[in-house]
Ligand SMILES: *[C@@H]1O[C@H](CO)[C@@H](O)[C@H](O)[C@H]1NC(C)=O
């Protein structure tokens with residue numbers, strides 16, 4: 001253990017040194033991501049992820065703004081505040097004002113102003129209204145074109161952004177930087193038109209600020225509530241953050257996962273218990289847990305012997321069952337990604353933060369819930385992304401995954 005910790009510290013030292021050398025040269029350019037935890041119970045976490053899944057799975061049915069307005073007025077889902085978020089600090093306008101934005105691969109509009117007000121004088125109002133729903137929460141506002149500065153060397157002179165007039169579910173956060181496929185912006189403008197809004201990444205590429213229309217995301221697992229444990233790289237990958245080779249997986253053909261960073265994947269528990277046969281689903285930074293279709297979730301529950309924990313809404317296992325827990329194997333693009341037992345459990349130091357008890361062991365695998373959509377059988381959320389480096393490659397329409405120095409870490 002001690003040796004491992006010392007080795008990790010040494011590796012980190014080395015990594016940060018080489019990363020800064022990389023940055024000095026040119027793009028790719030990297031920005032830190034800070035994790036924030038704002039949880040009073042895990043119930044809203046599970047509910048939030050389920051509401052999001054339901055919306056992602058049914059987004060195309062909800063595209064018409066007018067019918068959406070009507071349904072919003074009588075919303076049946078509870079709006080849960082974003083509970084676990086990864087935040088990037090990004091400036092908008094001249095003079096620049098800094099906003100803390102959620103980095104979201106499952107949506108593609110970028111907007112500000114939910115908390116810190118937008119007061120830029122350099123923005124040009126287009127006259128369009130922007131309205132985006134997120135399953136749990138929504139935002140509505142006006143479209144402006146303004147300068148967005150991610151870092152001093154990553155600047156987009158003319159970026160369409162939303163300026164919030166109203167936002168629900170984003171307390172304490174300024175907005176979202178949407179880095180999903182640009183197609184997800186279709187139908188978010190009023191008056192309605194078919195055009196999609198180029199994302200920040202698209203514009204960086206078009207403006208030749210980055211050489212590659214792709215993003216690399218790295219998180220390391222953490223057991224404290226607030227931590228600067230992530231980074232996003234525009235224009236390529238950060239070689240120092242992953243180990244071995246990146247497996248590139250083509251975007252799935254199955255809808256609705258094909259609208260997102262969707263891949264085909266199968267899952268087994270241990271060496272011989274099938275959990276999910278090859279199915280489409282998505283990789284999503286806006287989801288905290290690993291969500292599985294009810295049938296797959298029940299198989300996992302059976303295989304682990306876990307029970308539903310009333311206090312938190314998560315699955316729980318006993319220490320004896322934990323000692324006997326097997327790895328979950330995610331097979332995609334011909335590569336097997338092993339999620340070791342420690343990666344399947346909620347960080348125990350944070351149990352009481354979610355309304356649990358210190359001695360209980362909670363699992364990070366949850367039920368997708370009441371959606372019955374073929375083409376969305378899983379969501380690989382943070383619990384997965386904290387163990388595997390991920391690449392979102394627009395040019396080649398593919399997702400990349402690789403192991404990291406933290407894939408097998410025993411942080412939790
Ligand atoms: C999908 O959206 C449509 C239109 O809003 C709605 O009628 C339907 O109930 C939704 N289906 C699910 C599974 O949520």
Ligand SMILES: *[C@@H]1O[C@H](CO)[C@@H](O)[C@H](O)[C@H]1NC(C)=O
Nearest residue numbers: 069070071072073074075076
């Ligand atoms: C919402 O639904 C309730 C009962 O179904 C109805 O009384 C109410 O008028 C509806 N509100 C709106 C804004 O449509």
Ligand SMILES: *[C@@H]1O[C@H](CO)[C@@H](O)[C@H](O)[C@H]1NC(C)=O
Nearest residue numbers: 038039080081082171172173
């Ligand atoms: C945490 O969430 C609550 C609502 O759930 C909100 O009132 C509060 O402002 C949030 N705090 C922070 C620091 O984001």
Ligand SMILES: *[C@@H]1O[C@H](CO)[C@@H](O)[C@H](O)[C@H]1NC(C)=O
Nearest residue numbers: 295297298299300301302303
């Ligand atoms: C779980 O196990 C029970 C009994 O061991 C069995 O009856 C049930 O069908 C299993 N469920 C699934 C989804 O495998």
Ligand SMILES: *[C@@H]1O[C@H](CO)[C@@H](O)[C@H](O)[C@H]1NC(C)=O
Nearest residue numbers: 270303305320321324325326
């Ligand atoms: C340990 O796990 C295996 C399969 O993963 C299962 O068959 C066995 O019953 C488990 N043992 C205990 C004591 O839970």
Ligand SMILES: *[C@@H]1O[C@H](CO)[C@@H](O)[C@H](O)[C@H]1NC(C)=O
Nearest residue numbers: 243327338340403404407408
């Ligand atoms: C993680 O540990 C497993 C053994 O449980 C091993 O097979 C695998 O190679 C390790 N992965 C990494 C990335 O170190």
